[in-house]
Amino acid sequence: MLDRYGRVINYLRISVTDRCNLRCCYCMPEGVQDVGMKNILTFEEIWEIVRTGVSLGITHIRITGGEPLVRKGCVDLIRGIREIPGVETITMTTNGVLLGNYGKQLKEAGVDGVNISLDTLDPEEFYKITGKRELQEVLAGIRAAKTAGLPVKLNAVNRKELDPIPLVRYAQEENLPLRFIEIMPVGYGKKYVGRSNEELRETLEAVCGKAECMTNREELSRMGSGPAVYYQFSDLKVPVGFISAIHGKFCDTCNRVRLTAEGYLKLCLCYDEGEDLRRVLREGEKENLRTIMEQTIFRKPAAHCFEHPAEMTETHEMVKIGG
Incomplete structure (x- = not known):
């Protein structure tokens, strides 16, 4: 469907839990308050929202958290989403800690690819960032995903x-x-905003050779439907991507909305605007779900305001929103 600015909205990021087995310093170092499973969307409710989203033109689904693999039955949830006609791709963002146990199952359930968070290869720095000594588990998870044939x-x-x-x-x-x-x-x-990706790219050029922005649509389509801008460095064989929400604003082409673990349909990371779909499903308005989702998505804001923090109305931690 189109929002009020004419953008095609075809991508839904679904947070299946706000739990995580790491305590990353820039995300949830103190953990999260337990809201109880009764306040988290059931699999049946998620499937209903996805079916309705597909009827509105949602074709790409990303499973997030928290850490999605800590939710019991996550593979079954994905298998159910794959059975919904009209879903073209299902991907997952994970910290990789549990991926060694689930790589093959995720592939068989219909996952089309996984994004794995990896901020360092130094064990002590990994511990400093995440609060856990799980680096080897993450690396094993990467190997397991590759072995299972999952694009990583x-x-x-x-x-x-x-x-x-x-x-x-x-x-x-x-x-x-x-x-x-x-x-x-x-x-x-807010405590960790630092240099721009442009500065980082210049740093990499000094070591990895000249960078050329990739423009071939066929090559880029294999990279997915996200906002990354990919560069090919002359001394590297694999492209490097940059997602520059702060210094390279891409709101004019934003194609996504988010569903939190508690069922809030969120339109933009900057603002608390959206709709409580859990209430819609549980308080007798299920027959109006499609209309409510359509009207809500249509109101998607024109752009974020990260460059003007005082204008932000979102007060939740990122883990409560969905990474």
Whole structure:
């Protein structure tokens, strides 16, 4: 469907839990308050929302969290989504800790690819960032996903302290696309906003050779439907992507909405505007779900206001929104 600015909205990010088995410093270092499973959408409710979304033109689904694999039955949830006619792609964002146990199952359930968060290859720095000593589990999860035939992309947050070179070298050795993400001033992320991706790209050019922006549509289509801008560095064989929400605003082409674990249909990370679909499903308005979703998505804001933090109305931590 089209929103009021003529953008095609065809991508729904579904947070299936706000729980996580890591405690990343820029996300949820203190954990989250337990809201109880009764306040989390059931699988049946998620399937109903996806079916309705598909009727409105939603074709791409991303499963997020928290860490989605900590939710019991996550594979069954995905299998049910895959059975919904009109769903073209299902992808997942994960920290990779549990992926070694689920790679094959996710592939069989119909997952089309996984994005795996990896901010460092140094065990001590990993512990400092995540609060856990799970780096080897993440690396094993990456290997398991590749073995299962799942396309893998690596995500690294562009923190001020980031040393990108070891990550780039690892991505080249594993033949995996790597994307650097500018951290957004949401929740704990406000403390970690640092250099721009443009500065980072210039740093990489000094080591990895001249960078050329990729424009071939066929090549880019294989990278997915997200907002990353990919560059091919002359000394690298695998492209490097940059998601630059702060310094490279891409709101004019934004194609996504988010569904939180508690059922809130969220339109933009900056604002609390949206609709409580859990209430719609549980308080006798289920027959109006399609109309309510359509009207809500149509109101999607024109752009975020990260460059003007005082204008933000979103007060939740990122983990409560869905990563």
